[in-house]
Structure formats: C-alpha cells, structure tokens
Amino acid sequence: MKLTEYYGRRVLVDRPDWQAKQPPAPIQTLETITVGDRKIECRRCGQKTPKKIAALPNGEFYCPRCINLGRVATLNKFYHVPEPNQFVVKEPVLTWQGQLSPLQQEAAEEVATGMKKHQHQLLWAVTGAGKTEMMFRGIAAALRRGERLAVASPRVDVCLELYPRLQAAFANTTMVLLHGRQELPYRYAQLTICTTHQLLRFYHAFDNLIIDEVDAFPYAANAALLYATGQAVKEKGGCLYLTATPGPSLLRQVRQKELAVSYLPLRYHGHLLPEVRLRLTPRWRRTLDQKRLPANLVAELRRTLAAGHRFLFFVPHVRDLPGIAGALETVGFERRTFTTVHAADPERLAKVQGMRDGRYDFLVTTTIMERGVTFPEIDVFVLGADDPVFSSSALVQIAGRAGRARSRPDGRVIFWLGCPCRRVREAARQIRFMNQKGRALQR
Amino acid sequence: MNCLLCNAPLAYRLTIPDLVLLRPIQPPVLCQRCRKQFERIDSATACPGCGRPKNGRRLCPECQRWHQHYGWHLRHTALYTYNEAMRDFMRRYKFQGDYRLRQVFQGELSRQVQTLAADLVIPIPVTATTMATRGFNQVLGFLGTEEESGLLVHRAGEKVAQSHKTRRQRLHTPQPFELTNPVAVRGKRVLLVDDVYTTGRTLYHAASLIHAAGGDEIISLSLAR
Numbered sequence: 185m186k187l188t189e190y191y192g193r194r195v196l197v198d199r200p201d202w203q204a205k206q207p208p209a210p211i212q213t214l215e216t217i218t219v220g221d222r223k224i225e226c227r228r229c230g231q232k233t234p235k236k237i238a239a240l241p242n243g244e245f246y247c248p249r250c251i252n253l254g255r256v257a258t259l260n261k262f263y264h265v266p267e268p269n270q271f272v273v274k275e276p277v278l279t280w281q282g283q284l285s286p287l288q289q290e291a292a293e294e295v296a297t298g299m300k301k302h303q304h305q306l307l308w309a310v311t312g313a314g315k316t317e318m319m320f321r322g323i324a325a326a327l328r329r330g331e332r333l334a335v336a337s338p339r340v341d342v343c344l345e346l347y348p349r350l351q352a353a354f355a356n357t358t359m360v361l362l363h364g365r366q367e368l369p370y371r372y373a374q375l376t377i378c379t380t381h382q383l384l385r386f387y388h389a390f391d392n393l394i395i396d397e398v399d400a401f402p403y404a405a406n407a408a409l410l411y412a413t414g415q416a417v418k419e420k421g422g423c424l425y426l427t428a429t430p431g432p433s434l435l436r437q438v439r440q441k442e443l444a445v446s447y448l449p450l451r452y453h454g455h456l457l458p459e460v461r462l463r464l465t466p467r468w469r470r471t472l473d474q475k476r477l478p479a480n481l482v483a484e485l486r487r488t489l490a491a492g493h494r495f496l497f498f499v500p501h502v503r504d505l506p507g508i509a510g511a512l513e514t515v516g517f518e519r520r521t522f523t524t525v526h527a528a529d530p531e532r533l534a535k536v537q538g539m540r541d542g543r544y545d546f547l548v549t550t551t552i553m554e555r556g557v558t559f560p561e562i563d564v565f566v567l568g569a570d571d572p573v574f575s576s577s578a579l580v581q582i583a584g585r586a587g588r589a590r591s592r593p594d595g596r597v598i599f600w601l602g603c604p605c606r607r608v609r610e611a612a613r614q615i616r617f618m619n620q621k622g623r624a625l626q627r
Numbered sequence: 628m629n630c631l632l633c634n635a636p637l638a639y640r641l642t643i644p645d646l647v648l649l650r651p652i653q654p655p656v657l658c659q660r661c662r663k664q665f666e667r668i669d670s671a672t673a674c675p676g677c678g679r680p681k682n683g684r685r686l687c688p689e690c691q692r693w694h695q696h697y698g699w700h701l702r703h704t705a706l707y708t709y710n711e712a713m714r715d716f717m718r719r720y721k722f723q724g725d726y727r728l729r730q731v732f733q734g735e736l737s738r739q740v741q742t743l744a745a746d747l748v749i750p751i752p753v754t755a756t757t758m759a760t761r762g763f764n765q766v767l768g769f770l771g772t773e774e775e776s777g778l779l780v781h782r783a784g785e786k787v788a789q790s791h792k793t794r795r796q797r798l799h800t801p802q803p804f805e806l807t808n809p810v811a812v813r814g815k816r817v818l819l820v821d822d823v824y825t826t827g828r829t830l831y832h833a834a835s836l837i838h839a840a841g842g843d844e845i846i847s848l849s850l851a852r
Binding site: 198199200203237239240241242244246248251252255257259 | 723724725726727756759760762763764767773
C-alpha cells in the first residue's frame with residue numbers, strides 16, 4: 185500500500201500483519217476499540233455495544249454497527265498518518281465560467297469567509313437556489329490555501345451528480361469519488377466527494393468539510409454519521425452544512441448561535457418556488473389496490489405529456505410501483521416511455537441517467553428521488569402525499585424538483601391526497617414562507 | 628430485537644407454554660421473509676453420500692467417484708441448499724466476520740448433532756491465520772461452543788483457504804489435517820461437522836485420517852450443500 189493512502193485515514197490492519205513487523209516511520213498504530221466494563225466503544229463509528237453482543241471467542245470483541253465498512257475488531261489495529269496536506273496547487277484553481285446573481289454572490293461571500301475562519305455554518309437555501317455554485321468561491325479559496333476538502337452527502341445520487349460538476353469547476357485539482365457501490369480503489373486527492381458513510385474511514389483529514397443535503401436520511405438521525413463528521417475534520421477544521429429544509433436540531437443550533445447561518449430564499453434564476461396544488465382523492469389507496477389510477481390523475485399526466493413536458497411521479501412505497509406501472513400501461517402509456525425506480529433497484533443509477541438523457545418521458549419513483557437530482561423543465565406529481573413516508577421536508581424537496589431551469593422556471597407541482605394532513609400543510613406553509621421572503625428580495 | 632439479516636423489527640408474542648413451562652424463551656432472530664429465503668434439503672430424497680438434494684436416495688456420480696477412490700464413501704447430511712441467500716449469509720458470517728449471525732442456525736444445527744448421536748463430534752478446524760484474522764471458527768460458532776476439540780488440527784504451513792480455490796484446485800488439495808491423538812477415535816462413531824459441503828474434499832481428507840486411525844463409523848454434517 186502506498187504511504188499516501190494512509191494520509192488522514194485510518195486503515196484496518198489484520199493481526200498477522202501488524203504483529204509481523206513495525207510499520208515504517210510516519211505510520212502510527214492506533215487502537216480500534218475501547219473495551220469498557222459492560223460495553224465496548226468502536227473508535228471508528230463511536231457506537232457503544234454491549235459486550236455480550238460484540239463478543240468474539242478468546243476475549244476479543246468486534247463492532248457490529250459499522251461492519252459493512254469492513255469489520256473493526258480488537259484483532260485489528262488502525263494504521264494512520266496525520267494529514268500532511270501534500271498538494272501542488274495548479275492555477276487556475278477555479279475553471280468555472282458561470283456567473284452568480286447578486287443574491288448568490290452575497291451568500292457565496294459569506295460562505296467563503298466562514299470557510300476561511302473554519303467556522304461551523306449553515307447555508308439555508310431553497311431547492312434550486314444554486315447551492316453547489318455558491319460553494320465554488322469558498323472551495324477555490326480553500327484549495328488555493330492548500331487545504332484538504334471533502335464534499336459529502338448522505339445520498340449516493342447526490343454524490344454522483346456533484347462529482348462531474350465539481351470536476352468541471354476545478355479541473356486542475358486532484359479529486360476522488362467514494363461511495364459504497366463502487367469498485368474503484370481509494371487514492372489520495374485534495375478534494376474528496378463521498379457519501380457520509382465513507383467519512384468513517386477518515387481521521388482528522390479535512391480542513392473544511394461540506395455536507396450537502398444534511399437533513400436527508402440516513403444522516404440526520406444517525407449518531408454514527410454525526411460522529412464520523414466530527415472525526416473526519418481536523419480538530420480546528422470548519423464545517424459547512426447545506427440544506428433547503430433544516431431539521432429541528434440544526435434550527436436549534438442556529439438559535440443557540442452555535443451555527444452561523446446564511447439564507448437564500450430565491451432560486452438561481454430569481455424566480456419563486458412553484459407552489460403546491462392539492463387534489464383530494466379520498467379513495468386513492470383502494471383505486472390503486474384495484475390496479476387503477478384516479479381518473480383526474482391520468483388526465484393530468486396525459487395533459488402534461490401533450491404539452492411536451494416531462495415529469496417525476498412519486499408514490500409512497502416500493503410495493504406500489506409494479507401496480508402503478510401496470511395501471512399506466514392499461515390506460516395507454518407505452519412501457520418504453522417510462523420506468524419505475526426505487527432505492528434497492530439494481531438498475532437505479534442507469535435509469536436515472538436514462539431520464540437525464542431523455543430516454544424516458546417520466547419516472548415513477550419513491551422518496552429516493554426527492555433530492556439532489558436535477559432534471560430540467562419537469563413537473564412533479566405525488567400520489568398519496570398524505571402517506572406517513574412523506575415527511576414535510578421530503579415534500580418540500582419533492583416540490584423543489586420542479587421549475588429548476590431558467591427556460592421553464594414555473595413547473596407544476598400537484599399532490600393527490602386522501603385527506604388533509606399536517607405534513608402536507610406544513611410543507612405548503614414552508615414553501616409559502618420562503619416565497620414570502622423571496623418576494624421581499626425581488627422588489 | 629431486530630432481524631439479524633435485514634434489521635426489520637421483530638415482534639415476539641409470548642405463548643402459554645412459555646409462561647407455564649418456565650423454560651428459557653427463545654425469541655426468533657430472523658424475520659419470516661429472511662427465513663423463507665433459505666431452502667431446506669429433504670433428506671428423504673437426498674443423495675445418501677453427500678446430501679445432494681433431490682437425488683432419489685441413490686448415490687450420485689460424485690460420491691461414486693469418491694467411493695472408487697477410497698473404497699468407502701461418507702454418509703453426509705446437509706440441512707440447506709447453498710442458494711443465493713445462503714451464499715450471502717456465509718459471506719456476511721465468515722468473510723465479513725459478523726459473529727452474531729451464528730445464532731441464525733445454531734439451534735437447528737446443534738439439534739441435528741444430538742439426533743445423529745455420535746460418540747465424538749469433530750468440527751473442521753480453521754487455520755491459525757484465519758483464527759487470527761477472523762477471530763472465530765465458523766463451525767464452532769454454529770455448534771454454540773468456543774472450545775476447539777484439538778483432536779483434528781491443521782498441519783503447520785497450511786495457507787490458502789478452500790474458498791479461494793477453483794473446483795479443480797480444491798480436488799487436488801493435499802491432506803491439510805492431522806490427528807493429534809489417533810487412539811481417541813478408535814472404535815468410535817465419529818461425526819464431522821463443516822459449514823458448507825462443496826466438493827467434499829475437506830471432509831474426505833478429515834474422514835480418511837479417522838478411517839486410517841480405526842474409527843468405527845464416520846458420518847458428517849454441514850449446514851449447506
């Protein structure tokens with residue numbers, strides 16, 4: 185293994201290897217697990233597990249919590265080399281030619297200043313505000329300072345979309361993309377784009393860490409990932425959270441002034457968010473069970489296609505997908521013009537790419553498509569928006585898929601729901617609230 | 628408690644016998660869906676030699692070849708087919724090293740061991756290298772014990788695991804084991820236990836040592852075939 189691969193990381197080493205010989209000079213050997221009285225604590229994911237569950241024979245222990253990233257056991261050690269920031273900065277760092285609107289400019293300045301001071305900060309921008317582009321200035325300045333950076337997201341789709349954009353924007357910077365489904369080996373790079381799970385492999389590596397879509401599952405409710413974030417940044421490193429729908433814990437940190445915040449209530453093209461229209465269909469679940477779709481929904485889909493627009497069609501559950509696909513075929517939508525996609529779909533990435541390339545008129549999907557993915561000029565429909573799988577922040581995100589292109593800033597967003605519901609109301613209220621703020625700025 | 632394989636929450640309802648009989652309660656460790664993925668082998672129609680499913684109680688060609696080679700053949704019982712679910716289970720249990728998963732088949736396997744009523748149960752050992760990296764012997768885990776019998780051991784210098792070889796390489800593997808105390812198996816009904824029966828090579832190596840040491844009857848058992 186090359187020495188650079190240990191920089192700012194903790195690499196698992198098996199007992200026969202670390203017992204055989206002392207590692208060469210800069211490599212430090214670190215413990216993997218703290219064994220307490222009744223519990224063990226994993227030093228990688230920070231989770232505690234009762235000894236009884238974590239026990240291996242012969243008084244050894246392992247951490248069952250983060251086992252998917254390779255088992256951490258008392259049989260292992262970590263090899264680690266403190267991050268040396270060994271980068272050659274090649275000008276121009278920023279190869280992005282685009283222009284920011286004055287509002288974006290302002291937010292970008294704030295972000296860059298915060299990153300320079302290695303602050304912990306939140307950028308609260310509506311969906312489609314151009315968050316990625318707003319980070320560019322801050323990232324460029326940090327790269328020029330020779331800092332090591334990471335852009336992480338809980339969603340692999342988000343990472344896959346970010347990577348080519350960042351590659352284009354920082355063409356002279358070494359970059360690596362890491363996520364659980366890829367076979368590509370790790371390599372040392374100044375800018376890392378990864379899923380938040382991959383942060384568990386790093387140790388005091390980054391001078392600035394950017395977490396996109398910080399409120400998304402599974403990051404928000406996962407103690408191991410929060411711990412990973414803390415471990416991955418250097419002790420004096422900065423952290424920038426990006427989101428359109430901050431959850432209660434972030435909002436609390438903002439209120440308690442632990443987190444600096446910048447707002448951006450307008451989209452990059454200066455238009456407001458499309459507001460949600462609601463349609464009541466009290467029996468959508470029963471219609472669906474009979475393998476049919478509400479008539480006004482079918483009519484709406486037809487109208488949309490006739491007008492030459494493409495769309496995303498959200499449904500609550502994976503198990504609803506085959507029934508709906510069948511029902512759509514029955515009423516005359518051709519199978520090759522659309523497809524269904526869900527989280528465990530083996531062809532998920534290919535299908536999303538297919539939609540991006542225009543091979544499909546629409547995707548029928550579950551909440552996995554709620555964020556991060558941008559298809560221009562689309563409309564958004566949700567069947568069963570009152571189902572509990574759709575949290576209010578998920579609904580805001582879903583609604584935010586529409587109207588993202590300058591060429592068509594006002595896509596339509598329609599929710600079909602069985603009965604009025606608090607989450608839907610809350611989502612509609614949040615959108616109106618941001619639009620109110622936005623209108624004040626438009627003037 | 629959650630399903631050990633898919634992490635879905637598991638509900639366990641106490642039954643009247645649980646309450647009345649004062650016996651230890653054994654809550655399930657797998658959800659119904661995961662449990663159903665595993666396919667039991669019906670021993671009534673399996674090959675009596677290797678436990679290959681649906682062979683109509685006849686000796687399969689592979690076992691006939693073994694018989695030609697040794698002049699005797701194993702009498703093997705396998706509980707499950709080595710299907711996609713079992714492959715994935717083994718990957719997580721053995722190669723990822725999730726020792727908790729031993730509970731999934733522990734009960735079934737130890738019950739089967741009891742039924743087979745052998746004088747001596749010998750689990751197939753793992754190499755010292757495997758023990759130092761994996762930290763456990765997967766067969767002992769299934770049997771619910773941590774203690775090696777120490778009777779059957781790997782010869783020094785044995786390196787490559789069977790699972791890393793092709794079928795051809797497996798069949799040409801030289802004897803990897805030795806018996807530390809051959810007298811102990813003389814005249815005994817011996818049960819060999821392994822996790823997966825693939826080519827039979829491992830079990831035949833172990834069995835031939837016991838055969839040579841004068842074992843009276845040799846039977847074998849594996850979780851999968």
